[in-house]
Amino acid sequence: MRKLSIHTPEGVQDTLFEECHHKRLVESDVMNVFEGCGYFEVETPSYEYYDVFDGLDGIEAEKCFRFFDRQGRILTLRPDLTTPISRIMATKLENDGFPMRISYLGNAFRYEDVEKGGRQREFTQSGIELLNDPSSEADAEIIITTIKALLAAGLEEFKIEIGQVMFFRGLMEEAKIEKNLMAQIVDCINMKDGFGLNALLESIPLSAEKKEILNQITLASGGAELLDQLAEYPLNATSRGALSNLKEVYGIIEEYGFEKYVSIDLGMIQSLKYYTGITFKGFTYGVGFPICGGGRYDKLSKKFGAEISATGAAISISRLASSLYYQKKDYEKVREDVLIAYAENKRKEAIFLADTLRHDGYCVVMKKADAPDREYIAKREIPSAIFLLEDGRVELFDGTESEFTTYEELIKEEDIHPCDI
Amino acid sequence: MRYITVALAKGRLSKLAIDIFIKAGLQCEEMTKETRKLIFTDEVNKFKFILVKASDVPTYVDYGAADIGIVGKDTLLEEGRNLYELLTLSFGNCKMCVCGLPQMKGRLEHINNIRVATKYPKIAKEYFEMQKGQTIEIIKLHGSIELAPLVGLSEVIVDIVESGQTLKENGLTVLEEICDISARFVVNRVSMKMERQRIETLMEKVKEIYGA
Numbered sequence: 001m002r003k004l005s006i007h008t009p010e011g012v013q014d015t016l017f018e019e020c021h022h023k024r025l026v027e028s029d030v031m032n033v034f035e036g037c038g039y040f041e042v043e044t045p046s047y048e049y050y051d052v053f054d055g056l057d058g059i060e061a062e063k064c065f066r067f068f069d070r071q072g073r074i075l076t077l078r079p080d081l082t083t084p085i086s087r088i089m090a091t092k093l094e095n096d097g098f099p100m101r102i103s104y105l106g107n108a109f110r111y112e113d114v115e116k117g118g119r120q121r122e123f124t125q126s127g128i129e130l131l132n133d134p135s136s137e138a139d140a141e142i143i144i145t146t147i148k149a150l151l152a153a154g155l156e157e158f159k160i161e162i163g164q165v166m167f168f169r170g171l172m173e174e175a176k177i178e179k180n181l182m183a184q185i186v187d188c189i190n191m192k193d194g195f196g197l198n199a200l201l202e203s204i205p206l207s208a209e210k211k212e213i214l215n216q217i218t219l220a221s222g223g224a225e226l227l228d229q230l231a232e233y234p235l236n237a238t239s240r241g242a243l244s245n246l247k248e249v250y251g252i253i254e255e256y257g258f259e260k261y262v263s264i265d266l267g268m269i270q271s272l273k274y275y276t277g278i279t280f281k282g283f284t285y286g287v288g289f290p291i292c293g294g295g296r297y298d299k300l301s302k303k304f305g306a307e308i309s310a311t312g313a314a315i316s317i318s319r320l321a322s323s324l325y326y327q328k329k330d331y332e333k334v335r336e337d338v339l340i341a342y343a344e345n346k347r348k349e350a351i352f353l354a355d356t357l358r359h360d361g362y363c364v365v366m367k368k369a370d371a372p373d374r375e376y377i378a379k380r381e382i383p384s385a386i387f388l389l390e391d392g393r394v395e396l397f398d399g400t401e402s403e404f405t406t407y408e409e410l411i412k413e414e415d416i417h418p419c420d421i
Numbered sequence: 422m423r424y425i426t427v428a429l430a431k432g433r434l435s436k437l438a439i440d441i442f443i444k445a446g447l448q449c450e451e452m453t454k455e456t457r458k459l460i461f462t463d464e465v466n467k468f469k470f471i472l473v474k475a476s477d478v479p480t481y482v483d484y485g486a487a488d489i490g491i492v493g494k495d496t497l498l499e500e501g502r503n504l505y506e507l508l509t510l511s512f513g514n515c516k517m518c519v520c521g522l523p524q525m526k527g528r529l530e531h532i533n534n535i536r537v538a539t540k541y542p543k544i545a546k547e548y549f550e551m552q553k554g555q556t557i558e559i560i561k562l563h564g565s566i567e568l569a570p571l572v573g574l575s576e577v578i579v580d581i582v583e584s585g586q587t588l589k590e591n592g593l594t595v596l597e598e599i600c601d602i603s604a605r606f607v608v609n610r611v612s613m614k615m616e617r618q619r620i621e622t623l624m625e626k627v628k629e630i631y632g633a
Contacts, residue, residue, distance in 0.1 A: 116483070116500075116501070116502065157615075159614040159615060161614055191504065191505055191506045192505040192506065192507050192608075192613075193505075193506040193507075193509075194507075195506075195508070195509035196506070196509075219507075221614075221617065263614075283610070283611040283614040283615055284611070284615070285423070285611075285615060286485075287485065287611070288483060288484045288485025288486070288609055288610075288611055288612075289485075289610075289611065290610070290611070
């Protein structure tokens with residue numbers, strides 16, 4: 001039998017030094033933008049009652065890590081971070097009618113098929129939710145804040161694709177289409193499979209014009225001109241509302257000068273039951289999967305007995321970090337700056353020296369050693385070392401050359417810079 | 422300019438695909454020669470071509486290791502990955518069918534424990550369970566599927582039928598048709614957003630030459 005004690009389970013990973021440090025930098029870049037835009041952080045439990053997530057579109061029961069408490073109630077590791085925030089908003093915060101901005105950063109857990117689609121079963125997400133504001137301004141703010149966060153993390157080339165599910169809903173409103181067939185049509189549009197779509201549409205009582213629109217949204221992607229083109233068709237109120245919502249959002253994004261990062265794709269109609277308006281996804285080089293996504297989900301809070309409009313975004317921190325890594329974006333690396341090795345009778349001096357240097361922002365490691373340990377600093381690539389010898393001498397070593405001084409001399413200087421050593 | 426990588430299913434399909442790409446103006450003549458190389462580069466248009474096993478094409482494209490793939494719908498259905506299927510190419514037209522001995526015709530629903538031999542367990546399971554509401558036992562095979570009903574390994578098979586010649590020679594017949602199978606031009610979801618223009622240009626050319 002395979003020895004399990006030396007492995008991690010499928011779908012979870014260790015994150016070691018450099019990678020972990022990089023991930024924290026990305027997290028703080030993103031969270032700083034969120035906070036600067038008024039989205040303050042909340043933390044929710046790692047596990048909740050399964051009922052919180054039960055019946056949600058896109059979160060199937062078999063994707064949840066479920067277990068029982070002692071009373072036999074079903075618990076689950078959180079498969080998503082938005083739903084608990086909706087629960088909080090509906091149950092704990094005073095609904096005074098004013099917009100509420102919330103951010104989060106944490107791990108979610110889903111039983112993903114690891115061999116398919118490179119998804120981990122534990123993944124870090126950070127995101128924002130703007131509640132109680134049904135306006136296009138709110139939709140735009142979420143996308144703009146997401147763009148700002150990606151830019152702050154150092155990403156330069158990326159595309160945010162924006163859709164609006166109500167446009168498609170509007171098109172289908174009058175047509176009575178059986179559920180199974182509808183699912184197939186949605187699949188075809190999502191896969192941009194124009195051929196399959198036309199084969200399905202043949203048997204459907206839908207006007208030639210609507211079929212033409214469906215074909216167009218399946219393939220077309222573009223800017224404001226695409227919206228004007230679609231507006232020329234005879235549309236019902238729902239579809240028209242979707243277009244004007246998109247147009248407003250696009251206009252606001254233009255005012256920020258961010259239009260080069262966005263394009264419109266009305267064929268993006270996933271999770272139709274969950275989303276109720278704008279949806280979007282972000283893409284970049286280096287990872288084959290979206291790095292962020294979000295949209296408007298006004299119906300979710302109903303599950304918790306409230307009616308609160310909501311729009312939000314989530315950034316996959318791991319995917320963002322790995323695309324930055326792939327695109328070779330520079331970041332401040334972690335390293336040990338100084339080693340202080342000391343003889344036992346010089347511990348006190350060593351501690352003072354180390355804390356002084358740390359106070360100045362250096363990373364200092366300490367080691368009790370009777371003799372200068374050059375092998376260690378070579379192995380760990382530490383650029384400089386201070387050896388406090390038993391006889392009172394102090395050896396300063398820069399990796400190649402040594403210089404001798406005394407402890408008194410060393411601390412006499414106003415600033416102690418290892419670089420000067 | 423970045424390279425755009427195209428994954429081709431080794432075999433008959435890749436020969437047809439290479440032919441189209443040459444006509445579309447890409448420089449991949451080298452691939453028509455007898456060679457064991459698996460990766461080819463068109464430095465002029467910045468394209469790379471890789472030859473992979475058919476069932477691996479969706480994997481390469483899904484992960485973004487290839488931006489574009491040419492692969493049969495059968496493989497796409499079986500692999501069930503999240504890709505854009507932008508074009509249906511009018512070569513490689515076949516049908517996915519349930520086949521068996523002629524006396525099985527019309528009797529499928531009346532067999533309690535039906536055993537289905539196939540290379541396509543997912544397609545078979547979905548057809549019987551979702552569309553027909555019938556629970557089945559899958560027997561996964563890798564080749565010579567037609568043999569299974571003849572030696573009593575299974576009641577029926579699910580396989581691709583092109584001319585029906587192999588079936589006929591082995592005394593089998595098509596019992597039910599599941600769906601049409603043709604070659605597809607698939608694209609990674611991220612590549613479609615990041616390299617839309619170049620991919621669309623290529624698509625238009627391919628469409629002119631062969632498309633439907």
